[in-house]
Amino acid sequence: MHGNSINKIIDALDLAPHPEGGYFKETYRSTDEINQSCLPEGYKGKRNYATCIYFLLTSDDFSAFHRIKQDEIWHFYDGSPLRLHTISESGLHQTQIIGKYFDKGETPQLIVPGGHWFGAEVIEENSYSLVGCTVSPGFSFNDFELKSKKELSNLFPHCKKIIERLTHF
Ligand code: GUN
Numbered sequence: 001m002h003g004n005s006i007n008k009i010i011d012a013l014d015l016a017p018h019p020e021g022g023y024f025k026e027t028y029r030s031t032d033e034i035n036q037s038c039l040p041e042g043y044k045g046k047r048n049y050a051t052c053i054y055f056l057l058t059s060d061d062f063s064a065f066h067r068i069k070q071d072e073i074w075h076f077y078d079g080s081p082l083r084l085h086t087i088s089e090s091g092l093h094q095t096q097i098i099g100k101y102f103d104k105g106e107t108p109q110l111i112v113p114g115g116h117w118f119g120a121e122v123i124e125e126n127s128y129s130l131v132g133c134t135v136s137p138g139f140s141f142n143d144f145e146l147k148s149k150k151e152l153s154n155l156f157p158h159c160k161k162i163i164e165r166l167t168h169f
Helices: 003-012 149-155 157-165
Strands: 022-027 051-058 063-067 074-077 080-086 094-096 109-112 117-122 130-136
Touching: 003 051, 003 130, 051 117, 080 109, 094 109, 094 157, 117 130, 149 157
Parallel strands: none
Antiparallel strands: 022 051, 051 130, 063 117, 074 109, 074 130, 080 094, 080 117
C-alpha cells in the first residue's frame, strides 16, 4: 500500500507516534477510577477502569518488545495480518497472528497476558495493520517497560534472534 494512503489513515484517525513504534490514539478512558488499595500489588497510584487505543503499525517498522502489568486485548480492524510475539516471564516464546484470514488460523482478537514481553510485526510488505488495544485497569506509562536488546537478551538468551529484530536500541 502506498505511503500516502497510510498517511491518510494516520491523519483521519489523528494518530501520533508511539514510543514502542507505530502510531496510536487513545479512544476511550473511563472517567471512573480504581484506588491503589483495590489494585493488585505493583500499581503505584490509581488507575482508570479501562482504556482503549487505535494502533497502526507499518511494514517498514515494528512494535518493539515491551510489557505492561495488565492483560491486553487486541482487536483487528484493517490492513495486513499482524504477527505478535510474546515471551512469558519464564521465557516461553510464542507467536499468534491477528487478522481476518480465519481459515489460516488467524483470529480477529488476541490476548497478551499481563507481564509478558510482547512485540509485533506487519506480515504483508508495503502494508499496515490497524488494530485496537484495550486494557483494564486503564493504561498508564508508569506501568510500561521497554528494555534494551542487551538487557532482554541477557534475560532470555534463547530468544536473542527475535529480540535483536524487535528492539530499537
Ligand atoms: N496507551 C498508550 N500506549 C498504550 C499501549 O501501548 N497500550 C494500551 N493499551 N494503551 C496505551
